[in-house]
Amino acid sequence: MIGLWSESPHWQELLHQEGVSLFPVSHLSDLAVLILNREPSETDAGRIREYIESGGCLLAAAAHATAVWPAHKPAEKRLRWIAPEGDSPLFRNVGIVDIESRGWVLPEASIGVTDSGDKAIVAAPRGRGYCILLPFDVAQVLAGYASGPRQFPAETPRFPYDTVARTGRGEVRRLVANCLRFLLAHTGLPYTHLASVPAGSPSVFGFRVDTDFGPRQDLEAVARLADRVGMTFSWYVNVGAHAAHVDLFSDLARRGHDIQLHCLRHTVYPDYARNLENFKNGEATLSAAGLTPVGVVAPFGEWNPNLNRALEELKLAYSSEFCLAYDDLPFRPVVDGRLGKVLQVPIHPICLGRLVAARASTAQMAAYFRSVIDLQVARREPCFLYDHPERIAQFSDVLAEVLQYGSDRCGSVTTLTQFAQWWQRRERFDWSLRMSDGDIEIQAQTRVDDLSVVLEREDCYATLPATPGDCPQTALRWRPGLKPVRFDPRALAARELSMRLRASSFLRRLRKTLQGHRG
Ligand SMILES: [Zn+2]
Structure with missing residues (x-):
């Protein structure tokens, strides 16, 4: 039901983390959501436009979507982060998303806010379909391996900090997952993925x-x-x-x-x-x-x-x-x-x-x-x-x-x-899911005993064992999901680094550089 337009190890690994099973993009009309992760050719752009006009859903970087809708003119900007604003489901359990990369801001954007004060994300119907356009290229952001000082929101006299990844990989993934949840819901389908923890408890x-x-x-x-x-x-x-x-x-x-x-x-x-x-x-x-x-x-x-x-x-x-x-x-x-x-x-x-x-x-x-x-x-x-x-x-x-x-x-x-x-056992579980005539079928060669397939719909979820076989949809036990944690606005203040912190980070980098030159 979800298709990835172009092969990309960063995208594939992110979707593997989520535990999403991908469908081939050869038949666009079979897809509920297309992830467009590269600029398409003119012919392909026409096919994609047609797919969305007739009811398909699209998740893309604003920069890649320009080929599909040339009228879109994103402004290129350096993007440090985007933050939640209001109660958008796209930011459910997501804090500030550290991007630290090139970005593309569209005047039509209405969800979330960037570090320069622009609105960040476009989420809007297009024909009979629906589109979410992100102001950054996911693969480009995930390709960044730099680290730097980062403060974390807390009720303490100073914010605690450490030198950590500059890119918020977890928040990028959770934002993408929320976009997929939202788009699938638009087509009436549940978001279906492998559980992130062993079966039987909410977390570990x-x-x-x-x-x-x-x-x-x-x-x-x-x-x-x-x-x-x-x-x-x-x-x-x-x-x-x-x-x-x-x-x-x-x-x-x-x-x-x-x-x-x-x-x-x-x-x-x-x-x-x-x-x-x-x-x-x-x-x-x-x-x-x-x-x-x-x-x-x-x-x-x-x-x-x-x-x-x-x-x-x-x-x-x-x-x-x-x-x-x-x-x-x-x-x-x-x-x-x-x-x-x-x-x-x-x-x-x-x-x-x-x-x-x-x-x-x-x-x-x-x-x-x-x-x-x-x-x-x-x-x-x-x-x-x-x-x-x-x-x-x-x-x-x-x-x-x-x-x-x-x-x-x-x-x-x-x-x-x-x-x-x-x-590692979860990684090896190669599966796909078909929903037809009131039935859910999990197709797989193997089974993993303590792994679940999770179906999420609105604020409810149901689980199935990660085992090949059929299950009538009426047999699913839908349970209410956990209440999301509200965004902590102190996280915005925590993004402003003091002179003291900048200086200590500079000295740390200098020490590492000197160490590199020593024999
Ligand atoms: Zn140590």
Whole structure:
């Protein structure tokens, strides 16, 4: 029912994250929604125009739609972000969408607002069909791998911040998904996709510990916290600092904890050779102790294509770096025009240390994490928080409350490795869905036991097991969806960076540049 006009690894991976099954675009009239992701030829533009006039729906970048409607004259502008305004369903559970790319603004736009104050999105009927025109090219935005300082909205004396991906990949995907929901609803069809979390609960919660330079007593305090809340954590070991404590990690592994690799030296290099050596030697030390890692989280959440190459060479299954992505579903980064082999598992990037720097009280810390959890639950997406041993030991009462809240609200707990493995099974589920004569048919070669197909219609949803077979539409159990989380207007104020923050970001970049020139 949804067709993608032109092959694009960025678009295909975004739709794969959503769990949408695509239909071929050879017969336009069979499609409910066409995603036009490249400028069509004059002949094709005519076909597309005809398809929409006769009732088809279109999602496109304003720049690509000009070929279909030459009267449209978008103004080209640098676009930093677009933000929700009012109650448009296109921004349901979506905050500020960081674009940081070229943009095209149309005078007809009426939904959302850009950083320069223009209206952002066109959503309007055209003939018997309907069109949504975005002011940016999704593939171009997702191709950006730059990072920079980003502040997060919070009720704290200062906004907490960290250096994270400049592009809001998760928000771009959620905006696209809302556009697809809206357009399908226009044709009377549900939005149908694979669930983002294992079947049986609204979300899934996990906690990651980067061991960094924590003294042994703090590592032990983290283990006690895990026992106190009845969870097992994902630990990423800084082997350079903690080789002497491998016995402690072996013991934790025996008790069900997930022990993986942070690094040997606590740094990420710009080049391949030093990254390879760093992670290879770290992996060797853990493997010698029987703790063979399959996942890595790189120091400072930094990511670059040469790090990715090194992790691929070491055949690691996944990594997690918020300078590439945060608050998003897992995905494979596109490097040199192809999908990477190392799955990226995003987390939320703000930890206790960042909240201490924001001068937060303990009550404000707990409130901040609760709001992150609530938002991920409303999105029916996983929620992963992270921290370091010293801060965990210092604020273990706050964290105990937060972890309990996260487990209760999400309804289930996991480790990053378990979730990455579940996601790999989800990736391999090759399926399509047909709706005819009151029947829904899931076509697939295999089945995945703990995976659901979700159908969403208005504010309700129904699920089916991800198993080949038929189901009469009347047998679907429609349930009310979760209430969306309202946009926090403090997010707009958080986009203004102070001189202090700009200066510290400049110094960080300078340090990285100098490191690149050292042998
Ligand atoms: Zn670290």
